[in-house]
Amino acid sequence: MKNFTSFLKEEDGMGTVEVVLIIVVLIMLVALFKEKIKALAEKLLKKVSDNANKI
Secondary structure: OHHHHHHHHOOOOHHHHHHHHHHHHHHHHHHHOHHHHHHHHHHHHHHHHHHHHHO
């Protein structure tokens, strides 16, 4: 029983779980806002290209 309670209190590996959850949330956000992100990226790249042609 003592080993079981120490296993429950053990926090090793929590960093990995947290990183995986953050990645999952980021993937969900990208999936939800995919079109808006794409439009913004195209707009920014067009501005960069236009300004590069001016130089």
